[in-house]
Amino acid sequence: MTDLGSLKSAVGELILNIAPDVDLKQLDPEADMRDELDLDSMDFLRLLEAISHKFGVNIPETDYQKVASLQAIADYISNAQIK
Amino acid sequence: MKRIDMPSFGADMAKGTVAQWKVTPGEEVKKGDIIASIETMKGLIDMEVFDDGIIENLLVAEGEEVKVGSPIAELRLKEDIPLKAEPLVTEQQPGSVMPTEPQAKQIEKQQPIVIPLEKSAIAPATSIKISPAAKFKAQQLGINWQGLAPGRGPEGAILLADIESLERTERVTETDKLVQPQIAQDDSGAAKLLMRKAIADVVSRSKKDIPHYYLELDVSVEKTKQWLVEFNADLPPEQRILINAVIYCAIARALMHFPEFNGFYQQDTFTPAQQVHLGNAISLRQGGLVVAAIHNAQRINLKKMMILLKDQVIRVREGGLRMSEMQDSTITVSNLGDRGCDRIQSIIFPPQVAIIGIGRQRSVPWVMDEKIVIANIVSISLAADHRVSDGHMGARLLDSIDNLLQQPERLL
Numbered sequence: 001m002t003d004l005g006s007l008k009s010a011v012g013e014l015i016l017n018i019a020p021d022v023d024l025k026q027l028d029p030e031a032d033m034r035d036e037l038d039l040d041s042m043d044f045l046r047l048l049e050a051i052s053h054k055f056g057v058n059i060p061e062t063d064y065q066k067v068a069s070l071q072a073i074a075d076y077i078s079n080a081q082i083k
Numbered sequence: 084m085k086r087i088d089m090p091s092f093g094a095d096m097a098k099g100t101v102a103q104w105k106v107t108p109g110e111e112v113k114k115g116d117i118i119a120s121i122e123t124m125k126g127l128i129d130m131e132v133f134d135d136g137i138i139e140n141l142l143v144a145e146g147e148e149v150k151v152g153s154p155i156a157e158l159r160l161k162e163d164i165p166l167k168a169e170p171l172v173t174e175q176q177p178g179s180v181m182p183t184e185p186q187a188k189q190i191e192k193q194q195p196i197v198i199p200l201e202k203s204a205i206a207p208a209t210s211i212k213i214s215p216a217a218k219f220k221a222q223q224l225g226i227n228w229q230g231l232a233p234g235r236g237p238e239g240a241i242l243l244a245d246i247e248s249l250e251r252t253e254r255v256t257e258t259d260k261l262v263q264p265q266i267a268q269d270d271s272g273a274a275k276l277l278m279r280k281a282i283a284d285v286v287s288r289s290k291k292d293i294p295h296y297y298l299e300l301d302v303s304v305e306k307t308k309q310w311l312v313e314f315n316a317d318l319p320p321e322q323r324i325l326i327n328a329v330i331y332c333a334i335a336r337a338l339m340h341f342p343e344f345n346g347f348y349q350q351d352t353f354t355p356a357q358q359v360h361l362g363n364a365i366s367l368r369q370g371g372l373v374v375a376a377i378h379n380a381q382r383i384n385l386k387k388m389m390i391l392l393k394d395q396v397i398r399v400r401e402g403g404l405r406m407s408e409m410q411d412s413t414i415t416v417s418n419l420g421d422r423g424c425d426r427i428q429s430i431i432f433p434p435q436v437a438i439i440g441i442g443r444q445r446s447v448p449w450v451m452d453e454k455i456v457i458a459n460i461v462s463i464s465l466a467a468d469h470r471v472s473d474g475h476m477g478a479r480l481l482d483s484i485d486n487l488l489q490q491p492e493r494l495l
Contacts, residue, residue: 020400021368038368040421041325042396048320061315061323 007074014050029071087156127402136160212240220246294469300481307491328389332494333487335380341480343472344437362412376412426462436468
């Protein structure tokens with residue numbers, strides 16, 4: 001069971017693979033990630049793929065609104081892993 | 084023996100570097116094989132070979148920078164080519180990647196060359212004359228001389244004075260004043276500047292030469308959206324399909340019935356293309372634009388389209404775009420679907436004759452079956468060359484795309 005901090009870092013790494021130019025330090029973890037980091041739907045889908053591969057957590061389309069921010073993603077993964 | 088030259092991917096590319104050879108002397112190659120990775124400011128582009136044959140010699144080393152048009156390899160063709168074909172190449176189009184094709188084997192390749200659209204997409208006209216001094220100056224300034232109007236020399240030849248007067252005009256424009264301080268000392272700044280200039284070149288010429296007309300249609304994507312929700316529901320992310328793929332498939336198929344929007348206008352003549360090579364306009368994260376062709380898009384089903392689109396974005400970002408992708412688009416699609424605009428009125432990239440824009444998916448009040456409902460819609464816009472097509476056909480094209488989007492399952 002990973003703590004939220006390292007989960008956020010790990011997701012951050014995945015984001016950097018997709019958008020190497022982003023400055024994660026500037027990102028407010030509660031902010032809408034797609035807006036802040038200029039990620040389009042293709043980028044976002046690739047991120048979900050990476051999350052699925054890394055954490056074994058599948059985020060279906062119906063849950064997309066629940067994972068808008070970095071914090072929300074980390075929470076989601078953490079909860080999914082507990083189950 | 085066929086000479087393979089350093090290809091040009093645009094006006095601003097006066098030199099190129101073979102980052103990596105993918106073949107060795109003595110190796111057999113087939114048309115379409117990738118023989119080298121060329122370093123450009125947009126990243127690494129994979130260079131294909133256009134003939135079957137055997138690599139005879141590699142003439143430049145990896146990492147060596149050479150002028151565009153200079154020989155980088157020799158290919159022994161399966162059939163012989165008379166050597167006298169080659170001098171023709173040097174005179175006419177040293178900067179173009181495919182000058183040997185017209186005289187050589189590639190007559191079956193119907194489309195004229197489309198040089199990457201974000202640079203100046205120039206017609207591969209063989210009649211543009213330019214003095215060596217003018218050409219050198221143009222290259223220094225990053226001006227695409229092949230896209231220029233005839234100059235003051237004999238038979239419309241472009242002379243040094245023509246380039247110099249262009250330079251003077253450029254210097255006094257506002258944009259230039261803004262741009263001057265931004266000339267960074269580092270490479271990436273200079274590269275960005277060149278890219279901007281190249282884009283400016285294309286769009287300016289397009290607006291000057293092409294009589295654009297504009298049409299828009301708001302299309303209900305309720306059916307597509309609902310279909311996608313069901314389709315994607317139980318699928319892992321790597322198998323999900325985005326609405327972009329659906330729209331691209333619909334556009335490609337519709338275009339097969341409207342050839343006046345899919346082809347090239349060059350030297351006062353329109354030549355419709357046999358296939359739809361959909362130009363996917365992809366934004367570079369660091370600024371700028373790449374238009375990468377999806378070949379034979381009309382034949383591609385939804386699942387395949389999604390895979391190709393994803394793969395293309397990855398290669399645009401990480402390197403590995405192929406030369407044929409950068410050159411072959413017969414029409415461009417500009418998709419701002421995720422960004423904050425309802426519709427886009429685009430600029431056609433010559434020598435293409437149309438460009439389709441896709442706005443963001445949005446919820447609006449909509450009339451369906453005589454009732455007001457909430458529907459997801461997308462505004463699809465068409466900018467087209469009025470020398471080639473009329474509004475009536477344009478409207479029918481948009482209508483056709485609309486109809487296809489009402490039955491997304493048929494695109495599978």
